[in-house]
Every structure is written in structure tokens, then in C-alpha cells.
Amino acid sequence: MGIRLVTGGVRSGKSRFAESLCMDAGNVTYIATGTAEDEEMRARIEIHRQRRPAHWNVVEEPFDLAQAIGQIPPEHQVLLDSVTTWVSYGLSVFGEKEWSRRVERETESWLKSLEQRETVIVTDEIGLGGVAMHPVSRAFQDTLGWVNQKIAGQANEVWLVIAGIPWRVKK
Template structure:
């Protein structure tokens, strides 16, 4: 995927406060949230994470697939078409580039099973829309709040970018770091967390 280069000189700690120091919705779940379920699925490229998320989500209807990918070029458009074919029937596809929390708040109640794929592209879209890295954590918390307001399960997919080679330029390294902290915030709040390797799921939480 094409990532946005970040030219800022702020450290990763500046971008996201240390976990456990963030007040508000990322604290312990309230009893009123018991009807919602956040499932977080992580993996590298072609790890099988999207297929696994679809398997988890397809047992319940009606179900929605929230797609965050945008066809910036022909290669990306081809990837999107391939994912659309692989979902098959029974999924209502919603294309949301940045405002996932808004859609969940307004429309999420109609779908007891929702797959959001994926957060890494969502992050890329936010940065392309001139959201500052220091603001990303507030978007993540808003997303978590919206998930907790849903009455069913929300399965969120994201890329694990921290296991490969260190990126060769500062912008790509910054994007990797912001994505890693984003994933940590979501994983801390999730009811279940899965890591996919070669199509095999490992439950972490």
C-alpha cells in the first residue's frame, strides 16, 4: 500500500500518550457496554487477516463490510475489486475513507455484524486529509466509542507493520510508528485479538 510520508520531527511518544495514561473512553468498560463486542484482527500483507475476519463475521445477518480503501491508482483499484469478489453475497459494502466513527454512530445499529477493513488504510486516508499525527489518537478513541455504542460485534482489521525491515526513509518510519501505536490502543480495548500468520490465526487475547 502507498503510505503518506510524515515530515514532522515529533517522537512517537509525542504522537500518542503512553498507554494507561489516556483518560476517557479507553478506560475500563462500563456495564452498559456489554452488548457490544470488539474483535481486532492483525496480520501482515497476504496473511489471511481479511478472510479470517469475514469468516468471523458471516455467521450473523444482516452484516456490513466497511471498506476504507480508495482507488488511488490502477493497482489499488484492482485490489479493491478482488476483495469485493471474495466477499460474496450477503454483505452490504459501505465505503468510508475517514469517518468510520460517524458511520457506526448513525448506521451501525442496523447491522449486528460489521467488519472494518482496514485501519492502516484509514490512517493513511486521515493523514492525506491533513490530520496531524498528534490528532490520530483522538480519532482512534472516537472509533472505540462508536464501536461500544453498537449492539453487535465489530471486527476491525489492521496491518502489523513492525515485523519487517526498517523502512529506508524517515516518513515511512514515522508512519510505521504511528500505526503501531494505533494498533496498541485498539488492542488494549478489544475483547478478542487475533494475529494471522500464513492464514493461521493465533489468539492473543
């Protein structure tokens, strides 16, 4: 049992790599946090759908990850893609101040529900760029950075994917 965190930049190949880590599992439940609110996001989601094996279960849940995880049979491996869109969704729904009060509690809740599961979590590495100029963008950077650190601290493995090449950072 354990958590494997896969991080990297946008379009780095992290989702494809995370999916490859789950290919040998008999039962996989894929938790998709992205929502198809515009044509470009619909296209991105469709690429992910086409790439996934047809026998994988899919749960689309943009926010209540603990509840979604609680509904998954214990023998299923969990693939959570992605923490980035979860943080973004929380900011857009609750606003910066309310989300900053909720995010720690929410993160700890769903991470706790993954302790006894084989899990792969996908997120974007936010710490390689400069500090954003807009307050909402800085709130996003700060929040995702904190959440990523929390997950990485509990993860058994951490992978960084750069240009489609996975590098193991923590084992």
C-alpha cells in the same frame, strides 16, 4: 458485544479470516477504507468485493469512521477493513504533523462508537519489521503501531494471521 482485532502481514489472509468471523451474523456492514486510486488498488478492492456475500451492506469511507459507524443500524455487526489504509489516508491528506495531532482524537472517537457493537477490525501488524529510513515511513509505522495498541487494549479478542493461519493472541 465486543471488538475482535485481526492483524497480520500484507497478504497474510487476515481479511479473509475477518470475513469468516462475520459469516454467521444476520446483518453485516462492511466499512471499506481503501480507495481505488490506481489500477493495482482497484484490483485488490475487486477481490474483496467478489468474496463478500451480496447481502452485506458496504460503506466506503476512507476517513470519517465515527460518522460512518454512526449511520449503521445497531443490530448490524461491523467489519472495518482496514485500519492500515485509514492511517495511510490520514497521513496523505493531513500530513505528518497535522495527522499526529488528530489521530488520537479520531481513533478514540470511532472506537467509542464501537463499544456497544459486535465488531471485527482488520489491521496490518507493523511491529515485525525494522525501523524505516524515511521520516514519513517512520511516522506511518509509529502511528499505526500506536493505533493498533489502542485497539488491542480495548479488544476482547486479538488474532494474528500468518500465512493464512489464524492464531488467537488475546481472549
